[in-house]
Ligand SMILES: Nc1ncnc2c1ncn2[C@@H]1O[C@H](COP(=O)(O)OP(=O)(O)OP(=O)(O)O)[C@@H](O)[C@H]1O
């Protein structure tokens with residue numbers, strides 16, 4: 075199997091001009107004692123060049139597994155069992171990441187700078203036994219040939235850019251000596267020094283206060299414009315989504331259930347799960363109890379038949395939503411896709427959320 | 434060994450209740466040495482991570498602790514829990530039996546029987562769970578350590594608490610790596626709650642959860658609070674959550690509390706310029722309402738604080754006294770709103786603007 079079916083095809087109508095990444099029917103499963111867990115089960119989405127796609131959804135729905143799959147970081151007992159991950163790189167042409175061999179030069183190239191990632195857990199992304207400076211300069215050496223002094227200068231500059239106070243002093247500190255938020259900024263600095271074409275940011279600002287969050291989000295935006303990189307942003311904060319994303323994909327139990335432009339999706343969510351999610355936002359709740367979606371996410375070993383959301387859905391219809399396969403993601407309006415059989419019928423309900431979110 | 438900074442600590446924040454607060458923190462300081470590079474890593478400076486912090490925590494209330502990343506929230510929480518020893522200051526704990534102990538100075542053997550009464554839910558669900566223990570072992574461990582349950586009773590209590598936090602009894606035999614971030618956070622919450630503590634310090638306890646699960650967990654924490662008269666110190670960055678969940682809020686900046694007020698009043702009219710900046714930067718879930726980032730300048734470095742008010746180099750309302758004198762946390766309005774800001778110091782009444 076050659077990885078070099080990836081010759082750039084310059085054609086005027088080529089999707090590579092519009093999209094940096096196209097994921098088709100991605101499936102990542104985990105083999106466990108309880109059986110095969112379909113953590114990601116047929117995920118399809120694409121990211122427009124220079125844009126930000128936000129991926130939101132319930133804890134455990136497969137957002138991180140999806141993003142790890144994009145870099146082929148899934149380890150046993152997990153495996154990618156199917157699907158395409160097409161990267162249209164400006165520097166390296168078209169690459170199907172799903173087909174790359176482990177240890178191949180191209181996979182190294184993808185991880186070493188074409189796509190870079192800010193992990194959800196800053197502590198596991200940082201080595202406890204190396205100084206912050208060593209770790210940032212190492213990220214620089216990975217993809218750039220520069221002198222030690224130059225690397226140090228670049229590293230300190232980037233540490234300052236992400237808002238770390240006294241970057242020279244931080245350079246020689248260890249991760250446990252700085253606060254959680256500072257650690258996350260170090261991780262962000264390491265991801266940004268690579269000047270990636272696609273930045274995957276998994277909860278990048280959750281550990282930060284809102285003023286630094288605002289600063290980091292605008293920094294990511296500036297960098298995005300500067301080097302034309304695209305962003306896959308995973309977050310639970312729908313405020314952050316509203317402020318930064320161009321498009322939003324909503325995941326539930328390993329599948330995308332809704333996808334659309336940020337404004338339309340937040341104002342007028344079409345999938346009942348998205349509607350429930352938006353109604354749970356504390357900012358939009360003024361009572362003593364928060365609204366929440368009833369019930370729990372089912373275990374991946376016991377995914378309900380029919381629409382996986384039907385047991386928790388206020389609009390589920392017996393005999394229609396509760397048997398057969400999962401409803402496919404289908405276009406419902408220009409640029410908008412939804413995986414709900416009843417999307418047209420329940421359209422009226424969504425208006426409530428739209429009016430509640432107007433401040 | 435008391436540092437002299439405690440001698441001019443602010444007057445104890447006013448308490449309406451006659452009963453002593455569950456916890457009184459006075460002049461709490463925690464400093465860390467900074468080591469240089471090279472052989473021996475000589476000490477070249479001090480980080481004033483927590484610098485003269487005072488507040489009360491009343492039984493059954495929820496106090497939010499918010500503020501800049503690195504401002505000392507986690508360090509304050511860890512001092513209270515005695516996960517680390519404060520450099521100076523007092524942490525007076527009044528259990529319900531009328532006694533009072535200073536947690537800051539208690540030796541470890543005397544602390545041990547008190548530990549079950551104070552539990553912490555951590556910021557980082559990844560590094561705080563032992564990867565080699567099953568969920569059942571992690572959640573049940575505190576009961577085992579303190580010899581409070583075993584056998585079937587232990588299993589029953591673990592199952593019960595797992596259900597309460599939205600996990601399933603079947604999860605008991607799985608290992609943490611098989612869980613998502615949000616699910617791990619629930620494991621941490623279950624572990625804390627199983628001890629039926631009177632004080633829970635929750636450090637970013639719901640920030641890894643999606644909004645729907647977050648709503649469930651916050652509702653759950655509220656129910657448990659009513660059921661067991663729990664007191665929460667709730668450290669968080671999500672101000673929407675704080676506004677919804679907390680009775681009072683303390684705002685930290687550079688190791689100190691700069692504002693402390695009942696939640697509704699703080700959100701209606703913040704007094705301290707840093708609080709104002711913080712509230713303006715909250716991202717609203719509507720693309721048309723833009724968040725504002727209007728604190729210019731460098732983030733505070735707790736090892737090199739400027740003279741006067743630590744916020745003055747970044748403050749829009751800064752005037753002469755701010756450059757020279759460090760403002761004390763004072764009752765700014767006579768109605769239980771405390772601010773450490775010269776603009777709101779009754780002694781400089783002319784400086785107060787509405
Ligand atoms: N190593 C593993 N072994 C078994 N199951 C796993 C493993 N890693 C992940 N999973 C399962 O895959 C599912 C998806 O996990 P993932 O981490 O992608 O969730 P997530 O959407 O990122 O959630 P969160 O918002 O809480 O971070 C979860 O149900 C989890 O239990």
Ligand SMILES: Nc1ncnc2c1ncn2[C@@H]1O[C@H](COP(=O)(O)OP(=O)(O)OP(=O)(O)O)[C@@H](O)[C@H]1O
Pocket residue numbers: 250251252253254255256281282283465466480481482500501502503504505506507508509735
């Ligand atoms: N063990 C340590 N050694 C040296 N400095 C430390 C240590 N622990 C904390 N600090 C410093 O103390 C300050 C306060 O850290 P702390 O973790 O309390 O902040 P925080 O308010 O919880 O921040 P965040 O919101 O980012 O979690 C930071 O400047 C940090 O670098």
Ligand SMILES: [Mg+2]
Pocket residue numbers: 137138139194276613614
């Ligand atoms: Mg995740």
Ligand SMILES: [Mg+2]
Pocket residue numbers: 253254255506507508556636
């Ligand atoms: Mg902290």
